[in-house]
Amino acid sequence: MRVMFVLNCLGTGGAERHTYQLANALAAHGDICTIVGLTSSYSTVDLSQLSIKTAHLSQSSIKKAHLSQSSVEMLDGNRIYDIGTAFSVSRMIRTHAPEVIVAADERPLLFATISRRLAGSNAKLVSILHNPDIQTARERVFHPIYRYVVARVDAMIYVAQDQRKLWEDRGYSPPTSIIIRNGVDLRRFSTHSITEWRDRTRSMLGFGPGDYVIGLCAHFRPQKNHRQLIDAIRILRSRGHPAKALLVGSGPTQASIEQYASENGVLEHIVFAGLQQDVRPYTSAFDVGVLCSITEAASLVALEMMAMGLPVILSNVGNAAEMVLPGETGFLFPTGDTISLVNFLETLSDPLKRETIGRAASQFVAANFDADRMLYNYRDFLTGLLVENRRCDL
Structure with a gap:
């Protein structure tokens, strides 16, 4: 099976990591995969994550790297009005002749749709939608086109049941739709990670044995709502808890979050770890994992934290209620409700409580969110589409 994936960019976000995971699995089955990034921001990702290996990538407008029959391709476009990007993708479609084109989210889907038409290809076109909702004015403007x-x-x-309902309510009506939930590579994310890295990482970052380390791993964007964790740290410390925050990631709102922490007198208790290609050593330093997101479809990082044996506290958005059994594998709080978040953090300040819930979280993810099952479902679905396409050609 020849599959082309189209992404906004080759970054470290959930949609990108999900695509690498899927491409790796297909390549392991002998399928021929091409990954197309519409922008050239490849420096933000460690391409060694890919079984589809890459050599040095030049700064030309189209960057290529090949190993066997699989490849990674990147462009300098990704502007809605940039017809040159659509023509470049169409040339790639003619060159690689994919039987299935998989677009991650709406903008790549728009380019894939136009480019498939320009290339005269009859490849099946599939969209994996990770977006939780319409978030920007630009997305509202282009929503009728999408x-x-x-x-x-x-x-x-779709990656969650609630997500499918939301987008269908927004007017999305694909001829066929299916839900395939995100899955975690349990060989990489496991309780062994805590044993391997926890003490070393906490020491490197300056945390003491008595510190209560609350972690948040996410890009610094408005919808991730880092400010709420800063508020929670301030309240917890005012109540006598040795709470500290470890923030893993980077992004446009980081400077404002640092300023906000300073204004609230807790900057010295916040560690900004920056963008990390491998988050496991840093996640292992958490006592509790938190996500304060205002919008979310299906958080992969929450599942990864749980797989590592960490209790999590999540804002109740997207499919959080599908991942967390309240009081058993973690806690859910209403979006924006800082006092509820603080109260749950106080509950988990007890190490024995954390250990019990963390163990249950790891077992729950292993039973319900195993990546092998997810990847089998994807391959089975894509293969079924392809078989249908071949029948039509007979």
Whole structure:
């Protein structure tokens, strides 16, 4: 099976890591995969994550690297009005002749739709939608276009039940849709990570044995709502808890979050770890994992923390209620409710409580969110589409 994946960029976000995971699995089965990043921001990702290995990438407008029959391709476009990017993708489609084109989210889907038409390809077009909702004015402007495009894909894959309902309520009506929940590579994310890295990482970052380390691993963007954790740290410390925050990631709101922590007198209790290619050593330093997101579809990082044996406290958005059994594998709090977040953090300040809930979280993820099962479902679904396409050609 020849599969082309189209992404906004080759970054370290959840949609990108999910795509690498899927491409690796397909390549391991002998499928031929091409990953197309519409922008050239490849410096933000460690391409050694990919079984589809890459050599040095030059600064030309189209960057290529090949190993065997698989490749990674990157462009300098990704502007809605940049027809040159659409023509570049169409050339790649003609060159690689994919049987299935998989677009991650709406903008790549728009380019994939136009480019498939320009290339005269009859490849099946599939969209994997990770977005939780319409978030920006620009997305609202282009939403009618995206609705039109979605109605003409061959299939839409959602990552959560609530997400599918929300987008169908927004007018998305693909001819076929399916839910395939995110999964975690349990060989990489496991309780052994804590044993391997915890003490070393905490010492390196300056945490003492008595510190209560609350971690948040996410890009610094408004929807991730880092400010709420800063508020929680301030309140916890005012109540006598030795709470500290470890923030893993980077992004446009980081400077404002640092300023906010300083204004609230807790900057010395916040560690900004920056963007990390491998988050496991840093996540292992957490006592509790937190996500304060205002919007979320299906958080992969929450599942990874749970798989490592960490109790989590999540804002109740997206599919959080599918991942967390309140009081058993973690806690859910209403979006924006800082006092509820603080109260749950106080509950988990007890090490024995953390250990019990963390162990249950790890077992729950292993039973319900195993990446091998997720990847089997993807390959089975894509293969089924392809078989249908071949029948039509007979």
